[in-house]
Amino acid sequence: MLKRILRTSAVVAVAATAGLTASAALAAKVAVITPYLAQPGTQFYVEAFQGVAAEKGWDVNVIDTQGDVAAVISRIEDMVTQNVDAIVINVDPAQVEAGLQVAADAGIPVFGMDAGANPLLVTNVTSNGYQMAAETSSYVADRIEGKGNVVMFIFDAFPPVQVRGVIARAVFGNYPDITILDQVTPDVSDGGIADSRAKMEAILAANPEPGSIAAVWAAWDQPALGALQAIEDAGRSDEGIVITGIDANPQARDEIAKGGNFEASVAQDFHGIGAATAEAVARVLGGDTIKQRVTYVPTKLITVANATE
Amino acid sequence: MRALPILRRFGTLIGFALIVAFLWWRLPDTFMTARNWLNITQQLSMLTVVAAGMTVVMVMNDFDLSVGSMASLAGIVAAMLFSLGYPIWAAVGVALLAGLAGGLFNGVLVGVIGILPFVATLATMTMFSGAAFIVSGGKTISGRVIPEAFGNFARQGLEIGPVTVPNLSMVAVAVVALVWVLLEQTTFGRRLYAIGGNLEAAHLSGVPVRRFKLIAFSLTGLSAALAGLLYASRVASANPTQGSGLMLNAIAAVFLGMTMSEEGEPRVLATVLGVLILGVLDNGLTQMNVDSYVRQILVGSIILVAVSVSALSRSRRS
Numbered sequence: 001m002l003k004r005i006l007r008t009s010a011v012v013a014v015a016a017t018a019g020l021t022a023s024a025a026l027a028a029k030v031a032v033i034t035p036y037l038a039q040p041g042t043q044f045y046v047e048a049f050q051g052v053a054a055e056k057g058w059d060v061n062v063i064d065t066q067g068d069v070a071a072v073i074s075r076i077e078d079m080v081t082q083n084v085d086a087i088v089i090n091v092d093p094a095q096v097e098a099g100l101q102v103a104a105d106a107g108i109p110v111f112g113m114d115a116g117a118n119p120l121l122v123t124n125v126t127s128n129g130y131q132m133a134a135e136t137s138s139y140v141a142d143r144i145e146g147k148g149n150v151v152m153f154i155f156d157a158f159p160p161v162q163v164r165g166v167i168a169r170a171v172f173g174n175y176p177d178i179t180i181l182d183q184v185t186p187d188v189s190d191g192g193i194a195d196s197r198a199k200m201e202a203i204l205a206a207n208p209e210p211g212s213i214a215a216v217w218a219a220w221d222q223p224a225l226g227a228l229q230a231i232e233d234a235g236r237s238d239e240g241i242v243i244t245g246i247d248a249n250p251q252a253r254d255e256i257a258k259g260g261n262f263e264a265s266v267a268q269d270f271h272g273i274g275a276a277t278a279e280a281v282a283r284v285l286g287g288d289t290i291k292q293r294v295t296y297v298p299t300k301l302i303t304v305a306n307a308t309e
Numbered sequence: 310m311r312a313l314p315i316l317r318r319f320g321t322l323i324g325f326a327l328i329v330a331f332l333w334w335r336l337p338d339t340f341m342t343a344r345n346w347l348n349i350t351q352q353l354s355m356l357t358v359v360a361a362g363m364t365v366v367m368v369m370n371d372f373d374l375s376v377g378s379m380a381s382l383a384g385i386v387a388a389m390l391f392s393l394g395y396p397i398w399a400a401v402g403v404a405l406l407a408g409l410a411g412g413l414f415n416g417v418l419v420g421v422i423g424i425l426p427f428v429a430t431l432a433t434m435t436m437f438s439g440a441a442f443i444v445s446g447g448k449t450i451s452g453r454v455i456p457e458a459f460g461n462f463a464r465q466g467l468e469i470g471p472v473t474v475p476n477l478s479m480v481a482v483a484v485v486a487l488v489w490v491l492l493e494q495t496t497f498g499r500r501l502y503a504i505g506g507n508l509e510a511a512h513l514s515g516v517p518v519r520r521f522k523l524i525a526f527s528l529t530g531l532s533a534a535l536a537g538l539l540y541a542s543r544v545a546s547a548n549p550t551q552g553s554g555l556m557l558n559a560i561a562a563v564f565l566g567m568t569m570s571e572e573g574e575p576r577v578l579a580t581v582l583g584v585l586i587l588g589v590l591d592n593g594l595t596q597m598n599v600d601s602y603v604r605q606i607l608v609g610s611i612i613l614v615a616v617s618v619s620a621l622s623r624s625r626r627s
Contacts (some may be wrong), residue, residue, distance in 0.1 A: 061598045068554045070543045074352035078595040081348065094451050095544040098464045137324075189447065303523045 027059040028285055031079040032113070033072050034090035037064035041270050042090055048274030049088065056282055071098035080106045084279045087111070093118035109284050111113040113277040117294050122284055123278040127268040128296040130233050133164035133219070135301045136244040137171035139264045140215045143242045147177035148214025153184050153196055153223030164219040164246060172217075181213065184233055186223050196226025206231060210239045221245035221252040221265055228262045230256060237261055247301040257307040265302045316620035321568045321615045325586050328611075332593035340593060342344070343472050354477035355380070355536045355586035360559040360580050361481075361488040366426070367563050368492060369504045371419060373529045374430040376559060378437035379411050380537030380552025385441045387459075387538055388450035388547035397459055405534050407421045411437055412530015413523060420522025434556075441549035451546030460545030477539055484532060488577045491528075501525060503519025505574060518615050558587055561612055568619035586611065 032049060036042045046062055053060045061079075065071035072091050076099030079087055087103055087110045089096065100120035103110050112124030140150065150172055154165035165183075172178045182203055187195040195271070207213055216231075218224035224245030231237055241261050246253050248267035255262040277299050280290060302304075333341045346575055359376050363435075366373050383404040392402035411433065418429035466475040491499035503511040512518050536555060541547045565586055568580030587608060594604045 061595075061597070062601075063595060064601045066554070066601075067550065069546075069548065069551060070355065070540050071352075071541060074348075074591070075595055077348045077352065078592055081342075081345050082336075082596045083339070092449070092451065092546075095416075095449070095546045097460070097545060098543055101464065 004122070008252030023116070027057055028086070029059045029061070029082070029084040030086045030088065030281060031061045031063060031075075031082075031084050032088045032090070033063045033065070033075050033079070034113075035065045035067050035069055035072055037062070038066070041114075041268075045090060045274035045277070048271040049113065049278045050274075052278035052282075056278070069095050072096050076100070076110075077102055079103075080108055085285055088113050088277055088281065089115050089121075092116050093121055093124075094227055109281075111277055111280055111284075118121040119293075121293070122141050122307060123290045123292055123295045125280060125281050125295045125297060127273070127299050129160050129163040130167050131296070132246050132266040132268075132299050133167035133172065134265050134298065136246055136264055137168035137217055138218050139180065139245050139301065139303075140242055140244055141171055141175055141251045142216040143263065146175045146195070149179050149207070149212060151182050151184065151213060151216045151227070152180055153186060153199075153216070153218040153220075153227070155185055155188065155219055157185075161219045168217050168219070178214075181207070184223070186226070188222070192220070192222030193226040193229070196223035197230045198226075200227040200230035201234065204236065210236070212242050213239075215242040216244075218245045221247045221249045224262055224265070225251060225255065226248060228260070231261055248307075250299075253302060253307045256302060256304055259304045263303060267300045267302050269297050269299060317619055318490065318569060320618045320622070321565060321586075322582065324611070324615060325582060325589075328586065328589060328593070332589065332597075336593065336596050337594060345592070347472060347475060347478065349585075349588050349592050350478035350481065351475040352592065353584055354475070354481035355539045356555060356558055356588065357581060357584050358484045358532050358536040358539065359483040359555045360562040360584050361485050361577055362529040362536075362567075363559045363563050364575045364577045364580045365488060365492065365501070366529045366534075367505075367567075368498075368501045369522065369525060369527070370508075371424065372430070372560060373412075373526065374534075374556060375411065375415060375434040375437055376529065376533035376536075377553040377556035378434045378441065379530055379533035380540060380555055381547075381549055382411070382437045382441040382444070382549035382552075383408050383534035384541035384551060385450065385549055386446045386521055387541060388455060389444055391456055391459070392450060392454035397456055401538055404538055405531060408530045408532075408534020408537075412527040412533070415530060416523035416526030420527060422517045432598040438549070438553075445547070445549045447549060448537035449546055449548040451544075455541075455545050455547075455609070459542055460592050463539065463542040463545075477543065480535070480539060483554075484535065485577060485581055488528075488532075492577055493591065497521075497524075501573060506572075524578060553584070558584075561608075562587055565612060565615055568615045573619070573623070 023214040032046060034042055050060055063075045068092060073096050076087060080102050087108060090113045093100060093112060093116050098109055104120050109122045112121045114126045115124050117124050152168060155161040156165060172180055184199045186192050186199055216227040224243050231241055243262045248265040250267045276295060277298055280295060283290060339345060352372055366507040387404040390403055395609050415430055415433055418424045419426045460487055462476050466473040500516045501521060503516055504521060537552050562583035563575050563580050565583030567573050567575050569579045570576045
């Protein structure tokens, strides 16, 4: 009797395992590998990616190596061993090229989710830095009606931020009556707010007449916040100095919502990036080829009208 | 031999065999292949080097918390020298010297001044980490400044017939072999075990304890720096925190290994088995789609089970 039960359950177990294996073989296997899952932006990407993946019925394996970049290479190797259908990474591709090469040799497509462009990636899905800077610099130019002195906060040492400065200079340069008063590169070792504030205090002191500074354009939010603090502390918040940032971090959104000098920033669409990455994977799994090495997801201008959304 | 001593000495080994058997069963096509095992050895090369170095100080009942920071620092030092245009041999040489010097400093603190290793190496861990941040300016050094040959080292290997044995794996094996010879085949090694067994007795019998601690910590620092260079080569870049994950895993590997020796002292080949347990679990459970966080809990539990079995069977015996 006992033997028979054992035998039956063994058969059932084998059948169940076989059934599981069969159903798993039908669903596309996709691995998402990142060292940064604990960061809010990354979580948004991954959630949106999983949302689309669930609709498509994919079997998604999200792997967090908790800051360990070499482990990303190891996990890519493991996923290649498992012969997954596609791999998505959210890490600087130049640092995991050893793994990307293994995947390329095995013919497994790898996608970047806000990772950086690399010839070994099918495509990298991200926001367009040129576009974000165009949004805020044209906002500034429009608000000051094409004339006045503008202070720029830039950071050319970091390529994704450098491109923003290029566009803002071009936009301001296109208005004959806009003068770029100063281009400041703040010290970012303490996060960027404190030093930007100190630099802005010096600029305010050098330009004491009301109206002598029409706007502050910052390539990201921290210098904009620092400039705002300097302007408020100097008692010059009623001069109508327009401040813009980029990234729309929570602190920036709070300030924009107050309706003060900090008027606009640009939000990256993290959900959009995750969903667009999944769509790119779907296209390739469906047999398409993707020509764009970088796939841009539209960004959104944040003003007092939508800062609290 | 009765059952209990067998369980005590070989429990961890049996556990490892069970893990391998389980993964082989669940991953019949992909786990037990030459390719996957070569991958595993490559993935584990950095941890193996750090853990082998850690074994040297743990033989004396000391340990070194600064190895992860030293690994990061060594990678950063080499990368900075690359960016200044120094050739690979010079940058690698200076980075290894930094490891040796940092280890010697630990040795002075523990062996000469007499600070508890936990406190001394906790302090140097923060110091080395701070130094890595200062040297790098907090940035990741990558891209064109890293010589292609340096990054390629981690991607290439020795072709033996149909398989390619990765360079990283060969370095790890060489380090283990050196540490094995040092600990098991030399008077130096036997005296280190004597210090670990009874510091006072070793001292009274004329073992120059101070000098031994200086040498042992220097070797641990050197191996940490080497591991940092292997890491930097694998990711073709250097980041001031990239080695930080190595320290706890190295200590865990040595502890796992210690459950297998008769007197509970660290043996370098047992350490390698400890490293393999950690790495095989990472590799196999990833392939089985087990959640990364569940994997961490499992790894911690396995360490606890191994050490408990060893401790229980020993207390039962006495």
